[in-house]
Amino acid sequence: MSDNLLDVHGVTKRFGGFSALTRVDLHVKENERFGLIGPNGSGKTTMINCISGALANDEGNIVFAGRDITRIPAYQRTRLGISRSFQIPKPFVSMTVLENLCIPLEYAAHQHSHGVELRGEAMEILELMSMADKADVRTGGLTQIELRKLELARAMAAKPKLLISDEAMAGLSDTELDDILEILVRLNEQGLTIIMIEHIMRAVMNFSERIVVLDAGEKIAEGTPDEIVNNKDVERAYLGA
């Protein structure tokens, strides 16, 4: 047994004849800040979908907290402590922002005591994300950016062990980005493990302790931010000259 929180072994995912992921391994340590980068279409989101259970991988297996979760449904994975945001926001449109957060709070964070008072807790998270003023707005009235922040907030509301943020910060200004990074760092200090997918190098490089680079569905590099920045393959495939 490893002391990793998440072990992804040889995961392959095909869409028709096209292989979006080919035998990819990932190992994320407990309480690690982990970056996942790669060119567009390299399979990052697909990987997250496999880990969170939104897609079933064709080959390989996924172990979380010592338990093989390859075949268990997504909601159980969330209850075990994996929570993700969606790159393309998927809000609950008939609900307000606050009610959006109540769903994961009720179903994932407090799954055995339905009906507990959740609004206070939801409000705290919104305040953390500086979205408190939008609490009673229906999600139709939010901008793309706000929707992304809602995605992150909702993922946090599941009170996960592992938080996966799929481009939640795209489009944020540097100040806002710093605010969010600070929140994430604080959560990490409290014991949360975080996988960050982001194309904003400033964010990923500053935040991550370790980074894996995907390209065309395969892992091409793994290492500390410094190692990654200086990796020739990564430069060629992703960073550019």
Add this chain to the structure above:
Amino acid sequence: TPSAQAAKEVKIGFSMALTGPLGPAGKAALLAMQIWRDDVNAKGGLLGRKVKLVYYDDQTKPANVPGIYAKLLDVDKVDFIVSGYGTNLIVPALPIAMERGMVFMGLFGLDANAKFKYNNYFQIMPAGPDPIVDWSVGFFELAAKQKPRPKTIALLSADAEFARNAVAGARRNAKKYGFKIVYDKRYPFPGTSDFTPILRAVKATNPDLFYVGSYPGGSVGIVKAAHEIKLEPKLFGGGMVGLQYTAIQMNLGKLLNGITDYWFWAPEKTLKFPGIEAFLAKYQKEAPKQKLDPLGYYLPPFAYAYVQLLGNAIEATKSFDQAKIGAYIRNNTHSTVVGKVKFGKNGEWATSRTFQVQLQNITSNKMSEFSKAGKMVVVYPEEFKSGELIYPYAKGK
């Protein structure tokens, strides 16, 4: 005062299919009943009281019937009830009549009283004491007489109440008369768009006789498809509803020639029952305005007859007492526009009088073609026969 007069009216209540699959026939039946009402009222009503019809559309939905009869009896407080058109719509009302001990005249129910055995139920369709079997006896009698004697039979029925029962009777008759059943299938009704494959399967069995239980839409499809694939059994027809309708006759025209089907009335010299022609004249005057079957030979005379019979019974007993009227109807022979009627077991006709008619000599699609004698030739029973069966079918085509 008008209210006192209204109280003196005799109210006859019923549900009738005015929309839905049975709507066309139901509407024509209603017109016939209204003509009877006007006839009676012109003569001063029943025992001096004017007749009023109280009716609601059951939309051909049995589920509507219980509510309608409850309304008729408890809210409208009608004096008499008669049935709507068709077995499905008669049966739901029967127990209500039974609970209240009322006379209940039925309009074209096939063995509707089998379960209830209610003695004040009287059904006007001349099917006979064992309706399901008697219904097709004529067809088989005709077949059995032919030389060489036909050997095989194909049965086809629409998957709904009347057609299935008709074919169930035919099945028993086939056994009784010793014909071998080589095809016996049902088709979904409603829901069959094309009959070609079905009739090809029938043709593949090469039957001598082809007995069909079908409803108007299907009957048309079957006749057309039979011509298209040249299906030529020696005797063809039996229980096809719709061939009696003028619009369908006008559309099918010559395609009808040679088909032998059950029939209730035709302008043949053997069927000039007292009052029928006067009734039809009135009907035919009004029908086009209401977009109903213009000739009205099928159901309307019987719809007239079943209320006529009730009215006559009231007059005869000089009473509005249900039990007395019931007993009178049960024990006497009645003269109506559809001939002499005597009821027997379960309120069905004591003896079967379902005609078998062969369509002959049709040369055009004009309506006048079908109001003439000699086109719908009664070939069974002997008593009413107006011509000879042309056999085999292909010869009459």
Add this chain to the structure above:
Amino acid sequence: MRSSTTRTWKGPTLAHSIVVDNVSAGYGAVRVLHGVSIQVNDGETVVLLGTNGNGKSTLIKCIMGIIQPDEGEIYLEADGERINLAGKNPEEIVNLGVALVPEGRRLFPRLTVEENLLLGAYREEARRGIDRNIAFAFEAFPVLAERKNQLAGSMSGGEQQMLAVARALMSAPKVLLVDEPSVGLAPILVSRVIAKIRELKEEYQLTVLMAEQNFNQAVKIADRGYIIVHGEIAFAGEDTEALAGHELVKKYYLGA
């Protein structure tokens, strides 16, 4: 910068510029823009800077006719003619030669890549150049050629962004509005997309207004720019140096 050359050889008869004069706009009770005036001259590339929620997209939507300004005027100056854009539908504005790469891409997810591109060339004037434009799109973004029969909705985020840019160009626009083209793109693609926009711009003599957060990339092609803060123009930089030197830019984009 490089684009200054473009400006010189463009004849006045093909001039297309956008003038936004004192525009105020918003969504229902939410007021977003307050008296904004900007101008994008013929052949220029102007960048619109500003952090989230300050009104960049709103301004672009106003120009495009997606929302109507409450106050102020918006003109398209084409060939010396002044066309009032306020009150026009997006489709009418598109037919005047203005194209938008919208925020959130807005592709047709259940049409193929190719069909998306062809639909981009709907307007009468674009249909003539369709073969040339499609060839150009495939050359600029080879992945689109490889995947031309894939449904747009199943492409990755970045691939979709490329398709959105390519599709806008299919309408053979004279004025291109781009709302944050680099969002969600890998760094290598950001520079490629930006470079492509410049290439296209030169090829077609486009006038470009681009909302962008990635300052370093934006200034590679921008002639000048505006900084928008809380729905007002906080600074109009006459050239890229002026922009780079501005304290707001330093604060927000250059990590100073």
Add this chain to the structure above:
Amino acid sequence: MFSIEFLLNALVAGILLGGFYAAMSAGLSLSFGLLDVVNIAHPAFIIFGSYLTYYVNEHFGFDPILAGLVFAVPSYFLGVAVYKIYYNSFEKTGAESLRGLVFFFGLFFLIEVILIITYGVDYRLVRAFYIGKSTSIGSVGIAYRLFVPFLVGGILAAVLYLFLTKTFFGRAIMGVAQDSLAVQLMGVDPIRIKTVAFGIGIATAVIAGSLLIIIGPVEPTIGREYIGRVFAVTVLGGLGSMTGTLVGGLILGVAESFTSSFFGPSWALAVSFGILLICLAVRPSGLFGR
């Protein structure tokens, strides 16, 4: 007992019927498949077309097919009007399509009422020189009554297919329900596109109505029998795909014909809807769905 000839005949009968089903469903594939307008009243418009055809056939001896084609034009405008109401009451206000469904159910009943009031509840039929005639190729018989609708159905599907995939207008129809703002950004007026497409859908329904009354007699409420079938064909083929609609129609037609021929007609509907269920379970987006 069953010969090759019998099998071929069953196949041909199924194909002919299938072409007709495709004709009935093509317009629905446009409105429901592409515009996301759940026009459950489509069969009612078909019956409406049958009655228009009946009217001119009965009174002026018009050929039914010709009548269908002629009436397609005014029906297009009827479709345009219906869509305007639908648009203003539902799409404009962003109400979900479910609500529109109820609207169309209501419309369904209203059309039935109008037909009942004007024509009564009786069965109506038409006459044409090809009805009741048939020809045969080898041992395979072909009834013109079914062949004509098959032909028209096939042509209809082909024309719509070309229209949708090869014209700019057609592609705009395909895109409009997916993102109507994006359609605007392509320089297209989405409402116009949808109105035209819906109008075309109704026009094809009316043509299909003329085919229906060629095949068999029609009464005002018979449209209800076809709700299931037209939706089954549309879904089986894959929403919005004309090739799919044609293939879906053929599958249903052949399945019905084979079941009728070999197992007995009473299972025909169960088999064809069973096929639909299985298809949906295996390939939820239909055979040619995207």
Add this chain to the structure above:
Amino acid sequence: MSKERKLFLIVAAVLIVGAFLITTQMENRFYYKAAYVVLQYVVLATAWNILGGYTGYVNFGTAGFFAMGAYTAVALIKTWKPPLYLLLVMGGLVSGLLGLGIGYLTLRLKGVFFSIATLALAVVLQMLISNWSYVGGGAGTAILKPRSVPLFSNYDEFLFFVMASIAVVSVAVAWLIEKSWIGRGMAAIRDNEEAAECMGVPILKLKLFATTVSGALMGIAGAPFSYFVVYIEPTSAFHLDYAVNSLAMPMIGGTTTWMGPLVGAVLVGTAQQIATVTLSSEMNLLIVGSLLVGFVVFAPDGLVGLFGKIRSRLAGREA
């Protein structure tokens, strides 16, 4: 919360007792028959809404579930004539299992595809029943209802009481679901299934729960049907009306709350009953058609939504 629940349950009990008391007072059978039909629609609309309104899966096959309940009862009546409550239980069980079955369809089928599948299922079931001669097949069969029943002066009143109780129970079930974590989870599924699952909502379980409960209630509503009509045959048991009404009534009332289907069913159902016995047949269809068109056009959020809007507007004026 639990106080609210207690109050609601008390109201429910009072209604059932009230229904019983009415039967001891009033004699006119017509009202019982008419009320029976309306109440039957209350059950169907409420049941439909648990799946369609709360969870977002539109069932076109209501008639199938209803008829399966009815035919389960017919099969049992033909076999050993068990008491009515057993018919209800068995009808509910069979349709509930059927619901469970279509619940598994939701694994693969979304949106209209699911709706079409339910429609197809209803057709297949109708064909199966049509070919099953034990329960009368396509020809149908007459069912004798028991002549008398203790406590009630006639069977019509008893049937009314039974349907009233079922209606009260159905609405109570819908209310309990709506106000509980289950209802909130269903709303999340309706909004976005994928996101709901990733937020820890056991979507399959909730969907199965919804389809089963919805199906079972429809089956229970169908179980007494054969006693009500006395004559049962597939075309009327599987009638399009059930599918249309059970969908239109919640739409007209409002789909997001328990009150919507109740209001819609009472309103439309009563209108239909009145129209049947007062108007000419064409007018009847005309009324139903116009009602459907009119309400969805002019009260897009349903009546409940409309009242809410009017109330808040009035409140706003006062403030």
